[in-house]
Amino acid sequence: MYRIANCSFFLFALYLLVHTSIAASATLEASIITDRDRAYPGEQILITFTISAPASAFSITHDPLTLKMDKGLSIQKNALQPLRQRKFQTRKDSLPWQHIETRYTLFAAEPGLITLNAVTIRATLPVTSNTDQQRNPKLSLTLPAQTINIQPIPDAKTTWLPAARVELESEWASLTDEAPVFTVGEPVNRRIRIIATDQQAAAIPPLQIPSAEGVRTYPGAAQLETSKRDNGLTGTRLEVLTLLPSEAGQLTLPAITVDWWDTRNRAWRHAELPAQTITVQAGNLLPTQRTDSGSFYRVVSLLLAGLCLVLLGCCIWLWKQLKLQRKHDVVQFIPNTVSSENKSWKRLRRAVSAGQLPEFRKALDAWLLLTPAGKLPIKGSASPKRLHRYNAAITMEPKLGEIINQWERSDYSADAQDKNLDAELPKLLKQALLQTLSSLRTRLRPTKKGIAANDQSTRQALYPTSRDVS
Structure with a gap:
């Protein structure tokens, strides 16, 4: 009996110790971390919002993240975009804790001081059996406001493209890096892809294509695509160029360069596609003759179609005249x-x-x-x-x-x-x-x-x- 009593007392003491620790650890932790406190317009700012609470906490809510600019400047719509949300658990003081981590990207449109407004977090704890409380305990925490300084754009060159990295890729219609054999008068498509890390596709400027002797270049409509990563966005701009050689021989396509601002090293960079030499062979006259023949038949077809329309109009006019004449004949008779x-x-x-x-x-x-x-x-x-x-x-x-x-x-x-x-x-x-x-x-x-x-x-x-x- 003495041993049983000692064992029961030990278990009761352990129960009180555990619940006392839970009550003492019933707090909220939260943070808003920006990867930089100053940036340039159009530069990606990564914001990480983390909420930590005991695993037993529930109904965790918070105020939405809002922005404000000084001097009456306006915030561009959808400037703050959610990137991803991650939920995980850890142990703290031998107790399980839950964490909610949400990442946002922010792109400022103009210089000024941006303020992240204060955010209040709320949570609810379950009622423990060793207390006389009738209601669930409530927890709350308010994070103070933060500011980010958006500086004026540095001495810009032709274009302004802030990014962590910019790459240029090129491929031909045959989906190879090597240029095909060209023929005078026959078009060939060239695809050029601009990939900008930590940037949106809409911010990538169009390519500046230098002229090439003996080759006419016709740009097509660009295709834009923005993908999400754990640490930001990646923008891709695809441009399709149609090249039409006008003379035979060895022709050189000039290099294509894109100037961009390195957001990590704070310096100007440029991405480049090197110049490329292509071989153009003389064209056959037969396609030209076929084209002329096709043009002749096209003109004849248009003339016949016009003649048919004229005849149709005459028939309609005669039908109306006969109809009116028949009515006139009945009245006259x-x-x-x-x-x-x-x-x-x-x-x-x-x-x-x-x-x-x-x-x-x-x-x-x-x-x-x-x-x-x-x-x-x-x-x-x-x-x-x-x-x-x-x-x-x-x-x-x-x-x-x-x-x-x-x-x-x-x-x-x-x-x-x-x-x-x-x-x-x-x-x-x-x-x-x-x-x-x-x-x-x-x-x-x-x-x-x-x-x-x-x-x-x-x-x-x-x-x-x-x-x-x-």
């Missing part, structure tokens, strides 16, 4: 149509007066053909037959059908084969037939308004087809 209808009407009245049934049928058919089809209640075919017109007229005037049926029965009866209408029908019924026809004529008589409103139907009435008169 209205008086003739009315005149023909009057003659047909008189013929129909004479047939009724003479009591000639066959002549009456022919006159009725001829008169109905001169009426607009749109006014007849005809269903079905757009070009109605004679029977369709007759039935439509009977539909409009049912009394007309009754009189005609009575006439036909009396005309074809066995005892009235040689009798006329006056003998078979009363005079009042004859007058009723004429009145019915007059009423139908009033409803069907063509007018200028009717023809204009029913152009297609009027044309069918004025110009009956073989199907209409069958």
Whole structure:
């Protein structure tokens, strides 16, 4: 029992010692370190922001890093860019600690004094079992503001390119360092790459290409790319040059140089692509002849295309003129149509007066053909037959059908084969037939308004087809 009691007392004492150490070490540590306190515009400034706290701490937050310039100077947008973030753990006083390390790059656009504003860090600790606390302990730490002096650019040469290192690389279209054999009149592409360490691609100026005798150089659009490293940025500018030799022989391409400012040694440097000699052979005349032939056919094709457009325009103009003429012809034909209808009407009245049934049928058919089809209640075919017109007229005037049926029965009866209408029908019924026809004529008589409103139907009435008169 004595040994068990001693062991329990020892474990309890060790527990109190450990938790007392944790409480005593419950602090925050933080730092903001810049790799330089003075720089030039466009020079990379590396900022390392580190937060350290016990491993048990959680909800670690901090104010964002902000910048301020004196004398009312403005900070370029996105001047401070996050580079990377790293989380790791170590042991301190035999206790685990967590660390959050974030790196930023800063590029100032103009001289002045830049201030990194103060930053407050906050964290929360868990509640320990050997205390009477009801809430989680809170930790906070404020880092003071820091300043960086941006100095004016030193005596600059043609361009200003601050970097830790600048390299020039060249390759031909065949992706080799050796120049190919050139031919007069045939273009060859040359790729030149500018690589600037600790710099953005947008800050790399275009190449200054010296002229070469016997070779014309045409620069193309540059390609920019910025990549991230642990310790900064690397910018790459790729320019594609098209070289076109104009004479045969041994030609020399001049050296290409780029002046840059060494940010590590604070001195001017220059990167260089050495001069290169190329061999240009005489070109073949056949490609030129093909080019001339191609130009001839291209001119002929353009002329034919223009001629086709002119013909198309003429066709459209003629179509519009014919369309207008057709409308004009329909309107001009209205008086003739009315005149023909009057003659047909008189013929129909004479047939009724003479009591000639066959002549009456022919006159009725001829008169109905001169009426607009749109006014007849005809269903079905757009070009109605004679029977369709007759039935439509009977539909409009049912009394007309009754009189005609009575006439036909009396005309074809066995005892009235040689009798006329006056003998078979009363005079009042004859007058009723004429009145019915007059009423139908009033409803069907063509007018200028009717023809204009029913152009297609009027044309069918004025110009009956073989199907209409069958």
